[in-house]
Amino acid sequence: MEAVLSVEHLTKKIGARTIVDDVSFEVKAGEIFGFLGPNGAGKTTTIRMLVGLIRPTSGSIVIGGYNLQSDFLQAIKQVGCIVENPELYPYLTGRENLEHFARMIDGIDTKRIEEVVRLVELDKRIDETVKTYSLGMRQRLGIAQALLGDPQLLILDEPTNGLDPAGIRELRAFIRRLSQEQSISIFISSHILYEIQLLCDRVAIISHGKVLKTAPVVQLVGEESKVEWSVDPLPNAVSHLSNLPYIKNVEQLGKERLMVHMPVEKIAETNQLLLSSKIQVSAIRPMNQTLEDIFLEITGGEGIG
Amino acid sequence: MAKLVYNELLKMFRKKRFLVVVLILAVLIPIFTYAQYITVQTTIKQIGTSDWKAILQQQIIDQENRLTSSRVPDEWKKWTRLTIAQEKYYLKNNINPTSPGAPTFVRKFVEEAVALFIPLIVVILAADLVSSEYGNGTIKLLLTRPVARWKVLLSKYLALLLSVSLVMLITGLLSYLISGIIFGYKGWDLPVLTGFIQQGDQLITTQVHLIPQWKYIIFAYGLAWFSALAVGTISFMVSVLVRNTATSMGVMLAAVISGSLLSQLAPTWQSLRYFIFINLRLTDYLAGKPVIISGMSLPFSLAMLSIWSLVAIVIAFVVFSKKDVLN
Ligand SMILES: Nc1ncnc2c1ncn2[C@@H]1O[C@H](COP(=O)(O)OP(=O)(O)O)[C@@H](O)[C@H]1O
Ligand SMILES: [Mg+2]
Numbered sequence: 090m091e092a093v094l095s096v097e098h099l100t101k102k103i104g105a106r107t108i109v110d111d112v113s114f115e116v117k118a119g120e121i122f123g124f125l126g127p128n129g130a131g132k133t134t135t136i137r138m139l140v141g142l143i144r145p146t147s148g149s150i151v152i153g154g155y156n157l158q159s160d161f162l163q164a165i166k167q168v169g170c171i172v173e174n175p176e177l178y179p180y181l182t183g184r185e186n187l188e189h190f191a192r193m194i195d196g197i198d199t200k201r202i203e204e205v206v207r208l209v210e211l212d213k214r215i216d217e218t219v220k221t222y223s224l225g226m227r228q229r230l231g232i233a234q235a236l237l238g239d240p241q242l243l244i245l246d247e248p249t250n251g252l253d254p255a256g257i258r259e260l261r262a263f264i265r266r267l268s269q270e271q272s273i274s275i276f277i278s279s280h281i282l283y284e285i286q287l288l289c290d291r292v293a294i295i296s297h298g299k300v301l302k303t304a305p306v307v308q309l310v311g312e313e314s315k316v317e318w319s320v321d322p323l324p325n326a327v328s329h330l331s332n333l334p335y336i337k338n339v340e341q342l343g344k345e346r347l348m349v350h351m352p353v354e355k356i357a358e359t360n361q362l363l364l365s366s367k368i369q370v371s372a373i374r375p376m377n378q379t380l381e382d383i384f385l386e387i388t389g390g391e392g393i394g
Numbered sequence: 395m396a397k398l399v400y401n402e403l404l405k406m407f408r409k410k411r412f413l414v415v416v417l418i419l420a421v422l423i424p425i426f427t428y429a430q431y432i433t434v435q436t437t438i439k440q441i442g443t444s445d446w447k448a449i450l451q452q453q454i455i456d457q458e459n460r461l462t463s464s465r466v467p468d469e470w471k472k473w474t475r476l477t478i479a480q481e482k483y484y485l486k487n488n489i490n491p492t493s494p495g496a497p498t499f500v501r502k503f504v505e506e507a508v509a510l511f512i513p514l515i516v517v518i519l520a521a522d523l524v525s526s527e528y529g530n531g532t533i534k535l536l537l538t539r540p541v542a543r544w545k546v547l548l549s550k551y552l553a554l555l556l557s558v559s560l561v562m563l564i565t566g567l568l569s570y571l572i573s574g575i576i577f578g579y580k581g582w583d584l585p586v587l588t589g590f591i592q593q594g595d596q597l598i599t600t601q602v603h604l605i606p607q608w609k610y611i612i613f614a615y616g617l618a619w620f621s622a623l624a625v626g627t628i629s630f631m632v633s634v635l636v637r638n639t640a641t642s643m644g645v646m647l648a649a650v651i652s653g654s655l656l657s658q659l660a661p662t663w664q665s666l667r668y669f670i671f672i673n674l675r676l677t678d679y680l681a682g683k684p685v686i687i688s689g690m691s692l693p694f695s696l697a698m699l700s701i702w703s704l705v706a707i708v709i710a711f712v713v714f715s716k717k718d719v720l721n
Contacts, residue, residue: 103720140538143718166540176531180408189404192397193539234535 091118093242093274099148108134110298123289124278131298132278136246140170170244175231179220194238205233225256244276318347319372326368398549427573446490495581496574503569505677508618510654513625517646520629522639529638543715558626562619582608590682617676624699631706634714657686670702
């Protein structure tokens with residue numbers, strides 16, 4: 090598959106600090122790419138470089154075949170973005186905001202504006218001033234603004250920040266729909282593993298300005314997931330489980346409980362096995378993994394720190 | 395580019411910046427009109443109730459008598475002749491020189507407003523033009539469009555030039571319309587003295603002549619417009635350099651007011667004349683008022699305003715094109 094965005098050896102130093110350190114990754118056509126890292130990892134700084142707001146100290150950014158530094162106008166045409174908060178002109182209406190940005194791109198007519206308004210479902214409130222909008226609505230108007238130029242790549246920087254659970258669910262559904270219906274690649278940053286897990290095809294994990302790992306989400310999560318088992322008798326279960334090839338590690342938590350590092354999709358199979366060996370299984374609990382767990386795994390115990 | 399300028403004007407209007415400026419004018423001009431009215435009334439009282447025409451006639455006769463005397467220096471004679479011509483015009487056209495019409499108010503208003511009032515209004519328009527985009531974060535959307543940064547900035551500058559021009563026009567119109575209610579709307583053809591030349595410390599009057607007031611007003615507004623644009627350009631640069639509107643406005647107000655105060659407090663401080671805001675009173679050269687600091691003249695002040703503005707534009711464009719957007 091062709092790369093819509095290709096980043097090579099990207100570095101940003103501010104003063105003596107290296108905020109983004111030799112970052113490389115590719116976003117392929119049509120995929121949802123996650124950029125996962127704790128607060129202060131350098132996600133926003135990377136995104137600012139991707140959209141030309143700040144100049145990289147070194148490294149290259151190629152968007153849709155155009156080099157961002159040498160061919161800014163062509164490269165930026167391929168991108169729609171929201172960097173940090175969806176900031177729009179509060180004293181203009183939603184429509185006026187869109188018209189304002191449409192005037193900055195060639196060949197955008199009122200039909201296109203109508204289209205994106207419908208896409209983000211803001212039809213009803215589009216003629217009210219933005220200062221009356223909720224954060225969720227502003228987020229959607231921000232996305233509408235980003236989609237105006239019909240970009241190949243949509244960049245969203247922690248889009249769920251500040252939204253309530255319902256808003257987050259809604260946004261997630263919207264992003265998924267966008268990716269399916271508009272055949273657009275989406276680059277989305279977050280500090281919450283769960284969010285990336287639910288949305289993304291591939292993910293790059295960043296910490297202290299460095300990309301630690303880039304991998305398909307299923308692989309990352311599959312490898313590292315944990316399941317808690319309550320079994321009786323315990324020693325029998327431990328010996329059975331330890332013999333299975335897909336089980337990495339078995340930890341004893343209490344008299345009856347075991348924490349097993351294993352792929353979630355193997356739960357049913359494992360359960361069958363234990364039952365047929367006359368081991369009673371009274372509870373199976375797949376654990377929601379956290380970013381911290383993955384960091385522990387990748388760095389071998391260093392954590393987010 | 396027209397679309398970009400339209401965007402900037404739209405924001406300026408919708409932010410109510412323009413409305414604020416027009417409101418300030420609409421409140422202050424009646425106050426100035428009233429002040430002028432009081433002054434006129436006081437003068438009339440001092441002269442007494444007698445007929446102003448008789449007084450003027452007597453003045454003309456006195457001056458003509460003095461002209462015939464051979465001991466009067468030539469230069470003084472020329473001056474007197476101009477004054478007589480002016481007075482005869484008043485008589486012929488039935489204009490009381492102590493209470494002339496709205497056009498005279500328009501002229502006097504711009505002469506007074508050029509140093510402080512107009513600059514302050516321009517600062518209100520210009521100070522947040524760029525800094526507000528940084529302040530509310532919209533700069534991130536503005537600079538991630540397929541438009542070169544210098545074009546974004548140029549559109550803002552053009553919008554500023556247009557709005558400053560519009561404000562000057564509105565100032566003229568409002569001061570005419572409002573003051574006319576009290577003073578009457580006549581007096582465009584009134585002869586006004588001009589043509590003074592400043593040379594070193596001396597005011598040279600050999601070139602002095604009379605021009606109709608409408609012509610004088612066009613010159614005066616042209617000069618005031620020029621100094622307003624210079625103030626606007628400096629504000630514009632400050633707005634690019636600082637990140638929030640309050641700072642930007644504070645810096646500019648301090649600079650403009652210091653310029654106005656320093657010219658009164660330290661007239662012997664020679665190098666002060668190279669400070670841009672000392673040079674705003676361009677209309678004073680037209681009216682032949684004594685210069686603030688010796689060595690100043692109309693070409694000197696025009697050159698100062700132009701040089702400062704050019705430097706400011708270069709700084710603004712270079713900084714804006716290079717700056718990392720980090721907020
Ligand atoms: N203007 C700046 N000057 C110096 N350091 C900065 C600046 N902006 C951000 N940083 C630092 O860079 C690091 C990365 O910040 P950021 O990219 O915003 O992280 P993230 O978006 O992943 O939370 C942080 O440690 C932050 O303190
Ligand atoms: Mg961030």
